[in-house]
Amino acid sequence: MVTLEEKYRDLLAAAKKGAWGKPSKEQDDRLNSDIVDLILTEAVQSRASDIHIEPLRKFIRIRFRIDGKLYQVLEVLETPEIHLIPCIKILTDIPTDTVSSRKSWDGRFSMTLLNQQYDFRVATFPTVLGDKVSIRVLNKSSELIDLTKIGLRAQTAATLEQIIQKKNGLLTVSGPTGEGKTTTLYSILRRLHTSTVNIVTLENPVEYQIDGFNQCDINKKVSEDFNSALKATLRQDPDIILIGEIRDLESAEIALRASITGHLVLTSIHANSAVGTVARLINMGLERHMIAYAMIGSVSQHLVPRICNECRAPYTFDPVQFDMVCAQCGVDPKVFDFKASDGIIFYKGAGCEACKWTGYHGMIGIYEVIQFNEDLREAIINNASVSEIERIAVSKDYESMAVDALQKVKSGTVHFEDIYHIILEKSR
Numbered sequence: 001m002v003t004l005e006e007k008y009r010d011l012l013a014a015a016k017k018g019a020w021g022k023p024s025k026e027q028d029d030r031l032n033s034d035i036v037d038l039i040l041t042e043a044v045q046s047r048a049s050d051i052h053i054e055p056l057r058k059f060i061r062i063r064f065r066i067d068g069k070l071y072q073v074l075e076v077l078e079t080p081e082i083h084l085i086p087c088i089k090i091l092t093d094i095p096t097d098t099v100s101s102r103k104s105w106d107g108r109f110s111m112t113l114l115n116q117q118y119d120f121r122v123a124t125f126p127t128v129l130g131d132k133v134s135i136r137v138l139n140k141s142s143e144l145i146d147l148t149k150i151g152l153r154a155q156t157a158a159t160l161e162q163i164i165q166k167k168n169g170l171l172t173v174s175g176p177t178g179e180g181k182t183t184t185l186y187s188i189l190r191r192l193h194t195s196t197v198n199i200v201t202l203e204n205p206v207e208y209q210i211d212g213f214n215q216c217d218i219n220k221k222v223s224e225d226f227n228s229a230l231k232a233t234l235r236q237d238p239d240i241i242l243i244g245e246i247r248d249l250e251s252a253e254i255a256l257r258a259s260i261t262g263h264l265v266l267t268s269i270h271a272n273s274a275v276g277t278v279a280r281l282i283n284m285g286l287e288r289h290m291i292a293y294a295m296i297g298s299v300s301q302h303l304v305p306r307i308c309n310e311c312r313a314p315y316t317f318d319p320v321q322f323d324m325v326c327a328q329c330g331v332d333p334k335v336f337d338f339k340a341s342d343g344i345i346f347y348k349g350a351g352c353e354a355c356k357w358t359g360y361h362g363m364i365g366i367y368e369v370i371q372f373n374e375d376l377r378e379a380i381i382n383n384a385s386v387s388e389i390e391r392i393a394v395s396k397d398y399e400s401m402a403v404d405a406l407q408k409v410k411s412g413t414v415h416f417e418d419i420y421h422i423i424l425e426k427s428r
Helices: 004-016 025-045 084-091 154-164 181-192 226-234 249-260 276-284 288-294 319-329 374-381 386-394 401-410 416-427
Strands: 050-055 059-066 069-077 105-113 116-127 130-139 169-174 199-203 214-217 240-243 264-269 295-307 312-317 344-349 360-371
Touching: 004 025, 004 069, 025 050, 025 059, 025 069, 025 084, 025 105, 025 116, 025 130, 050 084, 084 105, 084 116, 084 130, 154 169, 154 181, 154 295, 154 360, 169 181, 169 249, 169 276, 181 199, 181 240, 181 264, 181 295, 199 226, 226 240, 226 249, 240 249, 249 264, 249 276, 249 288, 264 276, 276 288, 276 295, 276 386, 288 295, 288 374, 295 344, 295 401, 295 416, 312 319, 319 401, 319 416, 344 401, 344 416, 360 401, 374 386, 401 416
Parallel strands: 169 264, 169 295, 199 214, 199 240, 240 264
Antiparallel strands: 050 059, 050 130, 059 069, 105 116, 116 130, 295 360, 312 344
């Protein structure tokens, strides 16, 4: 297998031999354009979600995020003819002058690679050594992931299905940046989309352009602000509204009012857990009774690498240590029904050509889903704490993220080391 490093050296060798003619600015531009194309193509072939182009003291470091992990893939020596970052800026219509390089810029461009159309979202960031560039890779040709294939286990999927069949109310999806919240929201929209439903989305930016959805891209070039656009959305006779993210008190109030007055509203929010969404909305300044009557469901999620099926290998895990982990997370070990007393069988990827020797292939979500009922609404109105709300949720067949994660470890889908820090953080 030819590596990216070898392909890059071949490009440089061709340029030095004069394969493109006498050296000139045009030839330098072509060399840089070819190097950028090479990096983008390799990223697509490697299933990278993000590309990092970072100036260091002696070279430009290229790193790919693959299955949630960063890998260094190339070092580009800085020479007079190499100017990768200005080349990318030109693709995105970002200014290349020295003054503009002192601030951050956002942009995007599209390109066809390997017979598929890709969007590349670019963000620049000024450092003491020059502009750092981060590029998000979005496959425009790929279909939306079906709700049954995003990693929901049977019980959690059944709970979410009950929630999204309601005609009005607010459903939130929470989790850190880059953890698949938008994918989950669009998977829900795909499940609900029919010719009899009017779906309107308000996003910054629109990541998936889907026929049949009325999508609005709010960005810095739009004259009206986010909250004005959200009010305008309500005048479009929507059945279902997707709000990319609840940002502040005003947008939260509009979203809640829309959900109470006959709309199903889906949105993302930064919160530590499904129950933590309630605390987040309260901290924004919303009234408890408004939250209680608007909320119909809350999803919290993380993405973790999926073990490669081609090189998956078993290993023995200490039962005593497993019991300690369960105790830390407040989970009963009996839930997992392990039979072996001398050792528990878990799995990890050994590394092979199919997964480029990483042991992983793709990502999968771990989830917790809460369906709000009268008991939870009463608890919210009566100033119950987050821990009390969670206690009530658990009594109603709620399955925590820790249980979901450990069940996926048991099934050989994910590696224990990739979920331990997440469930430990959730238990704090």
